[in-house]
Amino acid sequence: MGSEILILQYLLSGITKGSIYAMVAIGFNLIFSATGVLNFAQGEFVMLGGMIAVTLSFYFPLPVAVAGAVVIVACIGCLLELLFFRPLRHHSILHMIIITIGLSIVIQEAALHIWDEKVRSLPYFTGNEISSVKIYGAAISPQVLWVLGTITVSVILLHIFLRYTLQGRAMRACSSNPEAAMLAGINISNMRTLAFGLSAALGALGGCVISPITMTQYEAGAPLAIKGFAAAILGGLGNPMAAVAGGLLIGIIEAFSVSKLPAAYNDVSAFAILLLVLFIRPHGLFGSPSGQGVREF
Amino acid sequence: MLLQVKNLQCGYGALEVVHGVSLHVCTGEIVGLLGANGAGKSSLLKAMVGLLTPWHGRIWINSRLSGWAPAWRSVSNSVVLVPEGRQIFSDMTVRENLIMGGYHNPDRKSDIDIILDRFPKLRERIGQVAGTLSGGEQQMLALGRALMARPKLLLLDEPSMGLAPLMVEEVFAEILKLRDAGVTILLVEQNATATLQIADRAYVMETGRIILEGEAADLLQNPEVKRAYLGKSYKEVWE
Ligand SMILES: Nc1ncnc2c1ncn2[C@@H]1O[C@H](COP(=O)(O)OP(=O)(O)O)[C@@H](O)[C@H]1O
Numbered sequence: 001m002g003s004e005i006l007i008l009q010y011l012l013s014g015i016t017k018g019s020i021y022a023m024v025a026i027g028f029n030l031i032f033s034a035t036g037v038l039n040f041a042q043g044e045f046v047m048l049g050g051m052i053a054v055t056l057s058f059y060f061p062l063p064v065a066v067a068g069a070v071v072i073v074a075c076i077g078c079l080l081e082l083l084f085f086r087p088l089r090h091h092s093i094l095h096m097i098i099i100t101i102g103l104s105i106v107i108q109e110a111a112l113h114i115w116d117e118k119v120r121s122l123p124y125f126t127g128n129e130i131s132s133v134k135i136y137g138a139a140i141s142p143q144v145l146w147v148l149g150t151i152t153v154s155v156i157l158l159h160i161f162l163r164y165t166l167q168g169r170a171m172r173a174c175s176s177n178p179e180a181a182m183l184a185g186i187n188i189s190n191m192r193t194l195a196f197g198l199s200a201a202l203g204a205l206g207g208c209v210i211s212p213i214t215m216t217q218y219e220a221g222a223p224l225a226i227k228g229f230a231a232a233i234l235g236g237l238g239n240p241m242a243a244v245a246g247g248l249l250i251g252i253i254e255a256f257s258v259s260k261l262p263a264a265y266n267d268v269s270a271f272a273i274l275l276l277v278l279f280i281r282p283h284g285l286f287g288s289p290s291g292q293g294v295r296e297f
Numbered sequence: 298m299l300l301q302v303k304n305l306q307c308g309y310g311a312l313e314v315v316h317g318v319s320l321h322v323c324t325g326e327i328v329g330l331l332g333a334n335g336a337g338k339s340s341l342l343k344a345m346v347g348l349l350t351p352w353h354g355r356i357w358i359n360s361r362l363s364g365w366a367p368a369w370r371s372v373s374n375s376v377v378l379v380p381e382g383r384q385i386f387s388d389m390t391v392r393e394n395l396i397m398g399g400y401h402n403p404d405r406k407s408d409i410d411i412i413l414d415r416f417p418k419l420r421e422r423i424g425q426v427a428g429t430l431s432g433g434e435q436q437m438l439a440l441g442r443a444l445m446a447r448p449k450l451l452l453l454d455e456p457s458m459g460l461a462p463l464m465v466e467e468v469f470a471e472i473l474k475l476r477d478a479g480v481t482i483l484l485v486e487q488n489a490t491a492t493l494q495i496a497d498r499a500y501v502m503e504t505g506r507i508i509l510e511g512e513a514a515d516l517l518q519n520p521e522v523k524r525a526y527l528g529k530s531y532k533e534v535w536e
């Protein structure tokens with residue numbers, strides 16, 4: 001009995017962490033399909049979301065602080081696209097990826113200046129550190145439910161946006177065939193900006209809900225970018241549901257490896273599994289072998 | 298005059314592929330643009346809609362000089378290009394492809410029905426992912442998508458390319474119907490016989506230049522055209 005509860009506990013903690021990886025992986029996907037760029041500054045959106053929300057929470061009620069942080073980070077995402085990616089579109093993809101790594105370092109430095117090295121966190125959305133909800137005997141923090149709920153709702157909303165609205169469909173058209181999209185009268189440059197904004201907003205929202213559990217620091221973004229990237233690749237680039245599955249899987253693998261292996265192997269196990277999967281299925285677990293699949297979403 | 302092009306030059310990188318082309322299309326016409334592979338026909342069409350920035354020359358649409366606007370603005374000039382190779386959104390459904398064609402059309406919902414009446418085969422496949430359609434159906438979808446923008450001038454780049462003979466006939470019949478519905482058409486083709494049979498006038502392009510122009514009926518009899526473009530194989534296809 002006790003071991004079952006323990007397993008459930010690990011599973012839940014894995015799913016919680018994995019949800020954030022999933023959020024980052026979805027952001028990766030959005031930007032990749034719209035622009036072809038792998039944005040390694042994706043994790044910084046999560047960090048900025050958490051940090052800005054913490055600062056805003058000193059002056060505003062929590063919901064306003066979170067909403068404000070999401071909007072501000074979305075604007076930062078749009079701004080990055082306008083300032084760096086739009087003018088540099090004609091450079092090679094490799095250049096663009098290096099630029100995203102550079103941006104991620106610059107954002108970290110800026111965050112260090114603004115917020116120093118202190119670890120911060122938002123208050124628990126409901127209850128506090130010691131309140132817990134029992135699920136099949138496992139005790140979990142209500143914040144975990146907030147994380148899972150927020151991510152589920154965001155994924156569903158994003159899905160509806162991309163499948164059933166004109167602008168969402170236009171965004172998919174841009175990744176499916178940019179030239180044809182232009183010929184249909186879609187301003188694809190603006191669609192790319194929108195993709196950056198959306199992806200930043202998702203990251204920031206993830207950063208806010210996870211902040212009470214994992215804390216936020218200026219350096220918190222970079223590892224998330226790597227894990228999120230791994231999740232996106234594991235699922236197969238190009239499909240939001242696959243990104244979610246990839247994220248959850250990496251989170252769960254990590255949680256269980258902590259229980260069996262020394263903490264130092266924490267990251268190794270997730271990447272070992274990633275490499276193994278890529279060795280067997282180069283297009284990820286759910287990706288399709290045709291190049292087409294990469295541009296889906 | 299719906300479209301006038303004067304001395305247009307364009308190319309890729311440092312390579313000029315269209316060396317000063319002039320042509321015009323009047324309202325209600327079907328104008329053919331013939332020429333072998335690599336003559337620069339597609340490049341010329343791309344320059345007309347802004348996919349390629351012209352290096353030199355002028356373009357008037359509806360007697361208004363068109364500045365070098367990005368391609369996504371060409372739709373608001375009521376000029377729509379159906380590009381070579383159809384270029385449908387292959388991972389989106391037939392309906393979504395049509396909706397995208399009407400991106401700027403506020404009546405897109407009701408226009409879809411009009412298009413589906415015109416292409417009943419598309420109605421059967423409305424929810425299907427476009428990449429799974431046959432070549433002919435994809436061409437109809439590409440046409441339908443372009444019509445969703447309610448174009449005055451339709452630029453068709455090799456609509457019969459890669460289609461079975463029966464399908465080719467259907468596409469050409471469709472083009473005639475479109476003209477009767479009031480759409481002006483500039484038709485780029487390698488299938489010279491079929492094109493000259495439905496066109497009012499035509500231009501012949503060779504290595505980036507217009508080398509012949511005239512009434513379609515005259516060109517059909519022109520010995521030079523016969524020798525170079527009306528090879529036996531084309532005749533067989535059409536007859
Ligand atoms: N994207 C491109 N980059 C460089 N050269 C091109 C490109 N597209 C076409 N060309 C060249 O321009 C010339 C004209 O091509 P194109 O306009 O496609 O001719 P056509 O449509 O008559 O077959 C060809 O020599 C072709 O190789």
Ligand SMILES: [Mg+2]
Pocket residue numbers: 335338339340381454455
């Ligand atoms: Mg061509």
